[in-house]
Amino acid sequence: MAVRQWSEASARERIAPFCGEPGGLLPALQALQSSFGAIDDRAIDLLAGIFNLSRAEVHGIISFYPDFRRQPSGVHTIRVCQAEACQSMGSHALTEQVKRQLGIDFHETTADGRFTLEPVYCLGNCACSPAIMIDEATYGRLDPDRLVSVLNLYRPAGES
């Protein structure tokens, strides 16, 4: 996903379809995050003005939903399922392995800016557990070897 530098003009353009729309704040936030990689402080001011809300209200909405972030993520976001079906198939060990291989904990980004690690509670792939999601691709039936080869798909060639 190409992430662009903040610009109020392009932000306005991006959220224009949702501005007159009742309940348009969530789609607007989603559009801004997909454009800029995170919800910028300036986006909060902008949205508060457009939707006639206080900055605190906009902040409250952003902080309620796990999908929204205030800091840009790495190039790829890895979400490891922590829910029951995956637990029954060894997601605890898988989670430890992912953390070890990336050298980071949940909600952190690798030093090279490549991967951000997040927990997720169910990817709906429960008959092929344990599962992870990288960006918008779900991977199932992960064992230690398969995890390594999946992660390598997202590394530049020659690095592993």
Add this chain to the structure above:
Amino acid sequence: MTVKFYIARETSARSVGAEDIVLQLAQLMRQTDPDFEIIRHGSRGMAWLEPLIEVDTERGRVAYGPVTPEALPDLVAAEFYRGKPHALGRGLTEELAFFSVQQRITFRRCGLVTAGSLEAFCAHEGFAGLERALGMSPQQIIDEIDHSGLRGRGGAGFPTGIKWQTVADTPADQKYVVCNADEGDSGTFSDRLLIEGDPFALLEGMAIAGRAVGADAGLIYLRSEYPLAREILHDAIRAARAAGWLGRAIQGSTFDFDIDVRIGAGSYVCGEETAMLESLEGRRGQVRYKPPLPARAGLWQKPTLVNNVITLATVPAILTDGADAYAQWGTGRSRGTLPFQLAGNIQRGGLVEAPFGLTLRELICDIGGGTASGRPVRAVQVGGPLGAYFPESLLDTPLDYEAFAALGGTLGHGGVVVFDDTVDMARQARFAMEFCARESCGKCTPCRIGSVRGVELLDRIAVAREAQRSDDIERNLELLDDLCMTMVDASLCAMGSMTPNPVRSAVTYFSDDFRPAGA
């Protein structure tokens, strides 16, 4: 004769490499027998066989799976494309034991028709229910749904006919149909399979619902974790509009109905209907006080019908075949079928649509083949993270709403998660509280604070267990039970009031895991 292959375009199949198999198969076949076609249908529900290739033969479809890139050249060499035998061959799909108890009503087309093709949908009785509904009065439609005995498949099991009647009877200048596709329960994926495999069935069901209750606007609240479902749904809505099945004056009638999709933002509690309405209105997903019921004052305070994907997608079948055809299945007050989802540590996991009344043991052992690990089944959680854990001794419980409620459990959305004997049930109980603490919307105290206290109590119990302090354990278990009672009685919604289900059932049926080893 053209060789026809069927490979699902579906998230689980993709998650284990189906897209690579499609590319590789096409390449191999071009060199072998270029007269072939790869058809991308929805899932047949056999997740354990994915990536699954079905080959069309005179006898019917023959199944091969799970296919690996390494095995593919060998399959082609063995002429599997003519239905010939191979070690990965499973025989005729329809004759597999996995289908023996199934009665596919909601999922009648899923896996059989090209996912997202309006033409294929229409060729298989698609929109027949809506066509019939257009010739009926709204009250006749509601009566038909009422007679079918259909209950809400999202989890609460509320009679669908009564809900529809309430919305229909509430006068307003504007009403809405909201489809709950925020399938957040662990162990459930039937909403996703339905949307990915037969999206028009959902659109048809929503239009019928709109006609019955007097709504011209539909909204689907889809969770963000389902990007493929989102893509398929958007395409389906566009195609349905272009063909006059959505929009103004549907098929030349006086009925207008259109549907929009909204994407969730990772919050579990937004699957609760009033939290979902708040989220749709652009606010924090906090639960509303009831009354008023959403059926009277829901989205933007207008009468709103909120139904789950499976409930709505079952409606066209009821309208097409009649209420009696649906109500003949099932047991007691649980009529029809439920798409059960076999998940977790299970050998043959996937979607099993069967009439109510099947036992948990038949589902897990006969259909599912026991655990994937080959170890004994120790615990089964039915109905998602708010569902009770059942021990092996209760596996003969019939799967119907009342039988589960009587045991302090819930069928929920039909998810069945199997654990083998390595599971630590004290850890699972702690997870239930931890999950509630994480996902609580924060509006009511029993849920917001109770869940945090619950985690602390279970941590104290774990420490006391380690130190072999039995009296300490008993004291804290008593407090935990007290806390659970408060959460059950005083929480605003199911998040807080049902989190005690997994906790209490773990303590009741797996008490060894909470007490000192050897005690």
